[in-house]
Amino acid sequence: MDGAGMRNLLILDDDELVGAFVRRLAAEMGYAVRTSTTVEAFRAHFWAQAPDEIVLDLWLGQSDGIEVLRFLSAQGCRARIILLSGIDSRTLDAARAFAESVGLNVGAALSKPVRAAALRGALTPIEAEAAAINAEALAAGIKNGELLLEYQPIIACANGKLSGLEALVRWQRPEGGRVPPDQFIPIAEAEPELMDELTFAVAGRAAQDWHVISKAGFTGHVALNISAQNLRRLDFPERFASLIQERGLPAEQVTLELTETAAMTDPLVSLDVLVRLRLRGFTLAVDDFGTGYSSLSMLRRLPYSELKIDRSFVKDILASHDAMAIVKAVLAMAQNMGLNTVAEGVEDAQILTTLTDAGATCAQGYGISRPLALPKLVEWIGAQAANDATLASAKTQGRTQPAMPLAHSGAGHDGGAGISNNKHTH
Numbered sequence: 001m002d003g004a005g006m007r008n009l010l011i012l013d014d015d016e017l018v019g020a021f022v023r024r025l026a027a028e029m030g031y032a033v034r035t036s037t038t039v040e041a042f043r044a045h046f047w048a049q050a051p052d053e054i055v056l057d058l059w060l061g062q063s064d065g066i067e068v069l070r071f072l073s074a075q076g077c078r079a080r081i082i083l084l085s086g087i088d089s090r091t092l093d094a095a096r097a098f099a100e101s102v103g104l105n106v107g108a109a110l111s112k113p114v115r116a117a118a119l120r121g122a123l124t125p126i127e128a129e130a131a132a133i134n135a136e137a138l139a140a141g142i143k144n145g146e147l148l149l150e151y152q153p154i155i156a157c158a159n160g161k162l163s164g165l166e167a168l169v170r171w172q173r174p175e176g177g178r179v180p181p182d183q184f185i186p187i188a189e190a191e192p193e194l195m196d197e198l199t200f201a202v203a204g205r206a207a208q209d210w211h212v213i214s215k216a217g218f219t220g221h222v223a224l225n226i227s228a229q230n231l232r233r234l235d236f237p238e239r240f241a242s243l244i245q246e247r248g249l250p251a252e253q254v255t256l257e258l259t260e261t262a263a264m265t266d267p268l269v270s271l272d273v274l275v276r277l278r279l280r281g282f283t284l285a286v287d288d289f290g291t292g293y294s295s296l297s298m299l300r301r302l303p304y305s306e307l308k309i310d311r312s313f314v315k316d317i318l319a320s321h322d323a324m325a326i327v328k329a330v331l332a333m334a335q336n337m338g339l340n341t342v343a344e345g346v347e348d349a350q351i352l353t354t355l356t357d358a359g360a361t362c363a364q365g366y367g368i369s370r371p372l373a374l375p376k377l378v379e380w381i382g383a384q385a386a387n388d389a390t391l392a393s394a395k396t397q398g399r400t401q402p403a404m405p406l407a408h409s410g411a412g413h414d415g416g417a418g419i420s421n422n423k424h425t426h
Contacts, residue, residue: 008049008053009051010042011026011036012065013060014059016037018112025123029120039068053107055081072104073104078105079105081107082107082119082122093312135187138184148373153384154362165222185198207249210249218381225258231269234273238276251282255305256283260287278303286306289308289330290330306342309360318354343365349367
């Protein structure tokens with residue numbers, strides 16, 4: 001079944017029923033699938049034909065998935081890996097961190113029992129892989145205007161009002177469909193000049209969209225992601241500020257997000273570049289805080305204004321004492337340092353309430369809104385304004401419980417302004 005355009009999936013799970021379930025679902029999505037229940041069979045399949053994606057169970061009876069991950073790393077495996085495990089989420093997260101630390105590409109880490117929707121979401125859509133995805137294709141896509149932006153709303157925990165938007169890049173190919181970010185961003189990261197092109201293309205599109213968003217009534221910050229590759233050039237602040245200024249987006253309205261690991265790549269150069277970005281009016285945020293490699297002394301030295309707490313901690317705060325302890329510690333540290341905080345991955349109203357009580361400044365996640373294309377975002381902002389007006393009217397009339405308070409609105413993610421009580425698969 002290895003026809004042209006089909007992606008090759010290799011499964012390792014000692015539970016034949018789970019393997020059959022994954023195989024059936026992947027085959028329905030268009031994959032050419034091979035299954036194995038032992039490490040020996042898995043290795044034989046791997047050597048016979050390198051897979052595009054791997055589904056790997058971490059618990060394999062007398063063996064374990066970590067040994068397999070070491071094997072894959074030694075083989076220089078470039079496949080996208082989906083980890084499965086019935087053990088606790090903390091161990092699953094640790095296994096993912098190990099895999100990424102040895103150079104493997106982990107697309108998802110799913111807890112058993114795995115739901116079909118979660119697995120479908122983790123597997124790469126076949127239509128996105130019909131054409132070659134490489135540096136040349138990405139460079140051409142940037143030049144041809146194939147990059148799109150979607151915006152995920154960020155709300156203030158204190159009052160539920162819209163305070164910011166994170167711009168998320170998408171690559172929509174004329175032939176081949178949409179390419180997931182985890183497929184093309186690593187390609188750009190591997191080539192510094194291409195990463196610069198991608199960053200400036202995103203910034204230019206965000207500046208263009210800004211005029212539409214601001215007319216809709218948005219007055220908060222737009223968050224843009226930058227890379228360690230961007231920080232390597234000492235002229236980055238001047239070039240970036242010039243682009244933003246030419247397109248009419250005020251630097252004071254822009255938050256630049258970078259991971260803590262990115263800032264540690266070359267600390268001295270990072271300090272130079274980040275200080276000059278801050279002097280030009282940009283707000284700086286540490287993205288995915290707690291998942292990378294950094295030091296508290298570097299956090300103190302660099303001119304950050306905001307910490308974004310990674311979703312891997314936020315999603316477990318209701319079930320995991322450790323996750324809650326970490327989030328509280330980060331929030332307390334940030335407050336004492338005068339930093340704003342954004343909790344990522346907020347999935348429901350109870351998590352939002354818990355974070356608000358713990359002192360989080362802002363929140364974002366699928367429970368608040370999915371990333372939205374520009375037209376849908378304008379509708380979302382309008383719904384938010386209408387909801388705020390309802391709340392203001394209720395206060396004026398002395399009603400203590402308006403009909404649709406923001407944190408409990410059942411409005412849908414494509415147009416509503418409220419937070420849902422339903423969980424969503426990323």
